[in-house]
Amino acid sequence: MGRLSTSVDVAVIGAGPYGLSLAAHLRARGVEHRIFGEPMGPWKHNMPRGMLLKSYPWATSLSDPGSEFTVKSFCTERAMPYHDVLTPLTLDRFIEYGEAFRMRYVPAVESKVLTALETADGGLRASFDDGETINARRIVVAVGLQPFEHLPQDAAHLPAELCSHSGKYGSLEALDGKEVVVVGSGSSATDLAALLHERGISVALVARARQLRFANRPHNRSSIERAMAPLSGIGPGWTLGAYAKYPQLIRLLSKERRIKIANHEALGPLGGAFVRDRVVGKVPTLLATSLQSTETRNGKAVLNLVDAGHAKQSLQADHVIFATGYKIDVSRLGFVNQALLRNIRLEEGAPQLSSHYETSVPGLHFIGPAAANSFGPVCRFVYGTYHPARTLAQHLSSILVRSRPAVQVRPFDRTVLP
Template identity: 40%
Template sequence: MDTTTEVTIVGAGPYGLSIAAHLRHMNVNFRIIGSPMHTWRTHMPKGMHLKSAGLSATLFDPEHSFTLKQYCRENDIPYEDEGLPISLELFTQYGMEFQRRFAPNLEETKLQSLRKQGDMFELVLDNGSKFLSRKVILAVGIDYFRYLPKPLDGLDQSHYSHSAEHHELEKFRGKEVVVIGSGSSAIDMAVLLHEIKARPILVARRQALNFGQKEGRVRTRLSRLVAPMSGLGPGWKNLFCAAMPGLFRYLPANFRIKVVKEFLGPSGGWFIKPRMKDIPILLGYKLLSATSAQGKAELQFIDVKGEQHSIQVDHVIAATGYKAQVNTISFLNPEIELAIQLVGKTPRLSANFESSVPGLYFAGPSTANTFGPVMRFALGAGFASRTISRHLQRVLRQHPAGGQDMPVPQSIATSQYQR
C-alpha cells in the first residue's frame, strides 16, 4: 500500500469540493480523487445556461466566503440572485477557482476499484497505485447514472448517444438529428444544434413542454407569503425540500421516492423558450423501435391517437436524463454493492449520510431518495457538506488513527438506517 488516510472523497463536483472545503477547514486528514467539475466541463454542451438561479448555483465553504456572487464581484461579471441566467462557462470557471482555493490537494485521477480490507477500504487508482482509507465518501455525481431508452439498442452505436456525450456540437452541423426528451437537456440541445446549423427535431412523450417562470427581484408581500422563495424556486413545497432535508428523511420511504420522482418535473429555463420558434417539435410521441439502415437511424413512434410514424435521421441524441442506482457505479466491489441496503435503487442512509456499510458515505444525486430532491441540485451540497464533515470530525476525534474502532453490532448497524 502506498499510504493510509483518514477520509477519501471520490468525486470533485459541487458536492465533493464542498465537502473537501469543510474537512480542510477542520484539519481532517483526507484525500480527494477526481477531475474538477468534470461533468460540467466535458459532458454538457457549450453555450448552455443553468436552469438554476444564481442564488442556487453556488458551492459551499464553511465560512460562506466564496459564493458565486462573490466570484462574480471579484471578476466584474454581471450577477443577480434571480432573473439573470448563469452560463455553463461561468459556473465551471467558478467551480475550478473554488477547487484551487479550497481543495488544492485534489488528485486528478480515477478510482478503478473500491473494496473492504478489514475495517478499512482499499482503493485502487487507474495508475495501479493502492491505498487504504478509514472512511470513504462517494460524491460521484450523475455521470454513472445515464439513462437510455431500451428501443435505441436496435441502432448501430454510431447512430445514437446520450446527451452527456456532447460538449462540442460542431460535428452535427448540417446533420438531421432527433433529440428525445422534454427536459432542459433536450430543449437546450435542440436549440444549440439549431444555432450551429444542424437540423434538429425535438420529440417527446409528453404532450406539452414546460418552462420555468422568470422571477424578478421585486415581489409583493402577498406573493412572498403565498409562494416564499427558496433555492429551488418559489412555493412552500420547494421551501420545505430546500431547507429541511434532514426532516425529509423521516417521511415514509415510498412517499419520498414518489416526491423525488415527480418533483418539478421536466422543464426548460424561461430564457430558452424564445429561441425555439424555428425548431420542429413532435409531442405525445412514444418511441417503439429503432433500426439502422442505409447509413441512417430509422425510428418508429406511436402518437397519442395510436397512429404510427417513421422518422429517418443521421443521429439520435437521447436527452433522457439520469436514474441514480447503486449497481451502475462500476468501481464498487460486488461484496460492497451487495451489503448496501437500498431505498428504491439508491443507498439507504443514516442521518449522517452513512450507508449500511460502516464507513462508506454517499453524497449527491444518489442520496435524493433519503434527503429529498434538493440533492439533485448543487444547492444540496450545503447541507451534505456540513452534516458529513461535522459527523466525521466527531467520529475521528473519538477514534483517532492508531486507535481501535469499536465494532458495530449488526442490530445497531441496521437500525440506524431504518429510523
C-alpha cells in the first residue's frame, strides 16, 4: 500500500497542555489544523500516581478561548473539593481535567507518532508512524519536557535495569522490594522519595544541595504579604509576576539576559509545599554530597560520593533514579531531519523564536518549555499556556486562509454533574 499524503494549514505536534490549548484557540478561530499525540500522555505515563502538583490550582488551568473552563469550574460542576491555594491539586484530578478540556474543545486529537519532520516544496512535511505524510504550511512543536531528560555523564556507565530518569515514572510497581537511591533535590526527587517511602520501598535521597528547599505551605496571606510579594502563576514576588505576565517583553532582551531569566534562581530545585513533612525526618538523606563516579558490583549500582568536607563514601542500590531535570536540546528530537536542524538558529540548544514563536525556519514554531530561552520561565508552567495559545492562534488566523467559518464552541455548562 502506498503512503497516504495529505495537506493541512497547521499541524500541532503534541497533545499536552500547550498543544491542547493552542488547538482550542485554532478551532474557535476556524483555522484548519490537525493535532497529533496522546492527550496528556506524559502526565499519564511519566509522573507517579499520588503526586501533587506544585503550582497553585488557580494557576493550573489550560487556555480556552473564553477563559471559562478552569480547574475551578471543572471541580465545581462535578461537586469536587477545590480551593485556589490551600488545597493541592492531585495529578489524577489534573489529568481528569485535561481529558475533560480535550473532549470539550479539542475532540479530534490523533494519537499517532511523528517520525520525521523536514522541509519540502517550500513548506514542511511531517511523516507519521502509520505511514501518513502531511504537507503543512505551519507546524507547531509542543512536545513538552519529556524528550529532554537530562542524565549526568556518570549515569551512562550504568545499565538501564539499574538506573532511570525520574521522568520515566509512571507506576512505581517495578521498584517494589528494591533498595532505591534518588539523586536530586527538586520536586521530582522529593515527590518520588516520599511516594517510594510511603509504598514501603527502602529509599535514600542524595543531593548536592546543602539543604532541601520546599515551597512555603499556603496560607491566608495578610494585606502586607500580598503587597510585598503578590502571587503570580509561577511563584510569589513582583519579579516572577512580571515574568509570568509579560513574556513578550522578555523576548526583546539580550540573549544573555533572557537565558538568565529562563533559569531564574528563585525557580531552582524546590520541593512542593505539602511534601516537606513526608520527606524530612522520614527518608534518609545525604546532603552537600556530590556524585564522583558510578560502577556496578554484584548486580547492583554503586555510587561513589564525596561530601562537602571531602570525605568519600560509597552507596549501593538495586536501582538509582536520577531526578536531575531537563535540558532543552532540539538536536535530541529524533524526528527532526538533519538538514532542517542545521537551519534552526539555536541558543544553548533551544530555538531562537520570533514574537510569534517562529524559528529561523519559516513556518516552524515551538511552544512550551522549548520557548523558555526566548520568552522566559512561564513557558515551563501550565500557567504559560495562555500566551502562545492566544498570540499564535491570532497570528495564524490572520495569515492563513480560513477553510470554514469559526466553530462555535458550546457555552460553559454550569450545571453540577454527578
